[in-house]
Amino acid sequence: MVAKNFPEPNVTRLQKSDRVSLHLQALGWQIGLIVFFIILWQWAVNEHWINGFLTGSPALIWRNAVSLWNSGSLPQDISVTSVETILGFTLGTVVGTSLGYMFWYWPVTARIFQPFAVIFNGIPKIALAPLIIIWFGTGLQSKVLLAFTATVIVALLAAFQGAQELDVDWQHLLQGFGAKKWQIFWIIIVPGSLPWVINAMRINVGMALVGAVIGEFIASQTGLGHAVFVAGNLFELNVVWVGVIALSFLALVLYGVVAIIERFAIRGRPW
Template identity: 45%
Template sequence: MANAEIVGRMPEQTADRKPAKASQRSISAPWFARGRILLLQLLLIGSFLLLWEVAIRAEWIKVYLYGQPTGIWRELVKGFTTGTLLNDTWVTAKESILGFLIGSTAGSAAGLLLWLSPTAAAVLRPLLIALNGLPKIALAPLIVVWFGVGIESKIAVAAIITFIVAMITSYAGTQEIDGDYLKMLKALGASRMQMFRMVIVPGSLPWIASAFRLNIGFAMIGAVVGEYISADQGLGYQIYYAGTLYNLNAVWGGILALMLLAVLLDSAVGWVERRMKWR
């Protein structure tokens, strides 16, 4: 009788074990795929740097024109040990983040509010088109004159650039809302403000999220351009100053720091986006 019970339980136990193994494989598979992609990325970067170093040492290309990976590494170590690299990175990060938050938030709100007044949207449409086509960097000298040479002017440049992008994108999002939702609410007696709150704002959130991702790069462009024009610290100033001395290794070091900063800021925005309730 005991043997019969054991035999009777065996299929159930086997059936219970198989899904567990399958679930374990399904859980570990994404980690394996991500690890493989990371490995391939590292191999690609390492191969490029190795080929670059070999080309310099073999004198296929000139070091004073392209720099050298080992020289770039020495500049990074020097900047890190002296603290100048961390300080410049922090200054540019602060300018970019503040400009990004101010411009993206205000621009998104302005774009959404345009939906409430079709007349205002029609009046401002030519101005929006002109601002969208205008190279935003052309405004940098004016902003430096208005706000001075301190950190305020760099934040203002980044904020204005991101404001325009966020405003145009969020307003475009309001125009893509399915009209059937609005007709249904209107038939139920909803006011325009209620339709704005219940449909327009939630429906435009994917567009706003996309604008936020784009504005990471635009905010950094604004901050760096402001540092190019007038500054005594920041990664933009470091790159510009090193370029005037033809120190290309230091230029590449600043560029790499900017790239790392961009990746970190984009990852932070992506982390917030993944946790937004609208998804």
């Protein structure tokens, strides 16, 4: 008799199912905790356990959010801050990553400019905001540049560190086959350093938002930062919460975009 070959269980499918179940459970707990916190917050305000004037209340936050959305001011503020953040984040990521790779490709440039990059990274970007706004005005350009300055050095250092951390045995192997440095760069360095670049992008999502909002705080007529600043000066805490929550959702969306980029970028790595 010939033994029949029974199909082996699909381990990958089981593992994927377990991961989906874990994510759903975590999401359920997260939503439950948020709902519980909102109910507890509103109840404490209604029972006068906390001062709603100083803390706001979920009911009034929702009412103000609906009113601001229907008036068109909230969508406009979200779109302005989104454009400033995305442009600054993209510019900082592209320029910073390119400079980091340049430091690896030409080590002399790293020795010359790396100390300046570290010093610039240590400067609080809010100290540069008045200079940038004076030089470039109160429009879109200054907010994009602030987001750019907040992200470019992080991207540079991450790309350079990632390129340096790669196993040199792969590079020596290609050199043994006669590969040029630029070929090693495209085959080994760029795909191999992607995890460092993606991690820098995760950090820079928040940094770009901070840069854009700082610019809107100092000099702007629109944007979520401007709305929060004005509402804070008028002690409209519920409107401040609307701006903070909108910024949180914007950061969450941008972080999700980075996660999608990571999924497709890392999948294309040769190892």
